[in-house]
Amino acid sequence: MNILQKIFAPKETVNDETVYVTALYVNTGEFVTSETLLLEIETSKALLGIQAECDGYVELCCRQGDEIRIGEPLLLITDGVEEERADPEGDSPADAELPPGIAIAPLFSRRALELIELHGVATSRFDQHDFVLARDVEEILGVGAAKELINSDPVVIPPRPEPEVDNGLVDVIPLSRTKKTEIRYLSDINSSGLTSMVAISIEADALFRVLARGSSYFSESLLPLLTYETSRLLKKYRELNAFFVDNSIAFHKAVNVGVAVDMEKGLKVLTLYQADTTPLKELDRTLFDLIDRYCENRLEPADTSGSTFTISDLAAYGVDFFLPLVNSRQSAILGVSAMDLKLKRVCLTLSFDHRVTDGKTVGLFLAELKGRMESYQAAGGEEGGERCGVCLKSLAEDARLSGFGLVQRLNHRGDVDYICAVCLRGGA
Amino acid sequence: MVDLELMKEAILIRRVEESFLELFSQGKLNGTVHTCIGQEFSAVAFAGQVRKEDSIFSNHRCHGHFISFTKDHEGLIAEIMGKEIGICGGVGSSQHLCRNNFFSNGIQGGIVPVAAGLALAGKMKGTGAICLLFIGDGTLGEGVVYETLNIVSKWELPLLIVCENNRYAQSTEQALNLAGSIPDRARAFGIEVRESSTWDMDGLIADAGESIRRVRATSRPLFHLVETYRLAPHSKGDDTRHPDEIEEYRRRDPINRFKDENNSLYDEIVAGIDGRLKKFIDSILFADELSLENYHESAEPAKLVSWSDVEFSDMRQVDLLNRFFASLLERDRSALLLGEDILAPYGGAFKVMKELSTRYPDQVRTTPISEQAITGISNGLALGGMKPYLEIMFGDFITLCLDQIINHASKFHHMYNRQVFCPIVIRTPMGGGRGYGPTHSQTLDKFLIGIDNVTVVALNLLIDPADIYEQVHAEEHPVIVIENKLDYGRKFSRPPLKNYRIEKSSQLFPLTRMRPLRSRPTATIVTYGAPVTMIVDTLSELILEYDILPELLVVSRIHPLDEETLRIITDSVEESGVLVVVEEGSAFAGFGSEVIATVHGRTAKSFVSRRIASLPLPIASSRTLESEILIGRNQIISTFRDLQQ
């Protein structure tokens, strides 16, 4: 349930401490449309009608004739009727302590709601709560370990001055809630100013050819293989699967690799749980499933929470090189660029929190990763050989299909490669 | 010829005081004394003739009065020598004496309304006792004297005021400071004035006896002016008067004349007195002084605190107060309500006393606009076994009461070495928000907290005022109750905020807390008094909009802060890591500073702290300016928002 509009008892005059609810025109659970007259209140000055500003379901916080203090909620408009709650007289031990007549319905802070929305967490998970703050949602998202540490010694950063703008010169459009949440998430570590980056290139030409022949769902992406190898290395390089908190390093016990995707449905980080112990085939399949559900808006909260390390792949955009930003509660993120078609190389960048690890460690990690990745092309080498630069058909395959072999050509980049007869003729 | 016994008493007084001066020159006394050498017969005539059940109030020059009334010159000597066996354990010494019904204090004029209060207590109880009050002519410069003369005349109190006119105040001759005539001052209030002098001893003795008789018989005040002269310095070695003048009075001095006329008898009397004095002084020269443990009761050890739900009544606070006082007057005849404009039908500026004077006419007394005097009178009532509840119409006016609070109510118990209690209660509404302007809106609480032995409590809308006042009534020391002008009209109702538990502690003055039903709070807000309402109104916004889940702790006794309260606050801060203290006064050197400093001293954990308080400016009447000066929702929200970033 999300709150769409919250109506507070308004302060109309300085003298009023309270307002009276003189008439209620709607009931809890009722669906109202924007501009419906909801209720009427009386201040010391006047009668005031209050209208809905959006469509939604009503949840009343007052009764007719009530005297409500200024600033207290009168009514909420939500996007759905509340889910069924546990029996208030249920045998939950916490319930037993409650004074009679008090049944808990959790109240959500705005930040908690933003996180819930961002990560698609079901509100029913908080049924036993009195209040739900951001920390409660974060706990469910798997960052609970850091909470206690943070709480024992809160770090307070002085407020930043508001930037002054000349509205004559610029148009100011406020950020969306999602963007603001994203900023908060990313500022967590990157605003320390202590992040750095190391890059390495891997020979990838043969690697892609191997992939193309394999049974992967991702014949043109290094992602499954990179996830597979990275997650195994993270067991060894624990600092890269950790985060900085309160002058300490919190090491994640699990290796859950998040894969950042942004394909029309907004930036999401999909989680591959226990990636370090999952076979390659299964990783491949899980990632495919996740992306499938991402595209169809069917992601569960758990699908986008709890990652301990992130891989961001911008290969599809042909980028040569980029600097990814480390996510909250993590110490490193791996960026994957597109293959340089001339050099046949892919650049891997690893941004990291220098408070947790250092360039040398990251260098060693990347070198080891490179070795592991390149070992595949050696393995696939026997089957290698020349291929059609367009359809990637190998010479052996062409022979099996009784083709007439490959023709050498000068492609548009000025490289020399091969092309099969079918492609030469303009495709089958 | 004067009675020989009276002459002997006068000589005893003189020899005792002369021995004090000697002891001083030998370095055996601490502090100072003011002797009445030359004025002894005033003491003998008045203090010597009242009854044991009567009371005497005196000033810095009180040894003679004391000896004539109590006949306990040895207790006095021990006191002035600073010994534990002295009448006030050596705490009070020369100008702070107390024994039976004898009281003296070192604030010129301050004791005058206290004497009136004790006289009122006696009159209400119908004991037939009177009060005898000594003041010097210089003290006629104090305003409180006239506030009191007005009241004792109007209320017909049995107070005999003896003004010892020795024509000097410390170093200053009377003519320099005194306008008009002394007798006319008292007559202006309709008080009978009689005059005598210490040079006509027989006349003085007779006149004093007659004045005492009249006051007792009529139960009305009387002003007796006694011409006299002090032969010794004001205290020690500080005499600027012309030696010839002193010499002239020395010749006229009754004891000196007795000595000249009865030389051998005088020597015999003096030798007897001196021998006894020397023996006594030698015997106590090395006696113990009072120890700190015996002087000061250490704070009670902390008790285990339990919590119970607050039961709201949906009644307006002013009605709850009115109901409490009605029940109090009904059940306790010693309870007395005093204040300006408190009679029916007006019932006080804020109507707390509504109708009470109709139902309990003897126990509700309206007073002139004389804050200092009515506070002093309340002190006297409290010394006399009554339980006065004094209403000060606006909190700002409490400044006029401060001498009576600080130098009298606060000090009596300890300076008289715990022989007396002064359970006065002063109630006053503080706070702004009604546009009353600079002198009717301020929160002056910070000037009231930290006074020794004075408890300060503040009402708030999360506690039944009767819960507070029941304990106030049981207190044996002074209590100031801070009420609030805006809260009077508000209801004692459960705030509509969901999922919070509102509980009060089992402490004598309960602390109220609002705590989330289940979740761990992320901030601790400590406050007292009126800001409670505003904070409670802000809670849902703090939670919903700013992701802050505060625990609210509302202290009812703001001075002294007891062990339990500090423990509750510290525990909460250790849990939340954030301490925000909210008060309506200004921040500097206020309650908030005290709480934060004390909690810092009690925990090893680091925490973030902020004070939310009003601006240090006179409170403006204009609406916008007033609300900008006073604390408000915005300040609470912005403080938390800044903390969060």
Ligand SMILES: Cc1ncc(C[n+]2csc(CCOP(=O)(O)OP(=O)(O)O)c2C)c(N)n1
């Ligand atoms: C309120 C106050 N102001 C000033 C003093 C300092 N002081 C002590 S005695 C004294 C002179 C009092 O003169 P008077 O009342 O004539 O008494 P006398 O000393 O002549 O007996 C003064 C100014 C004081 N004790 N209290």
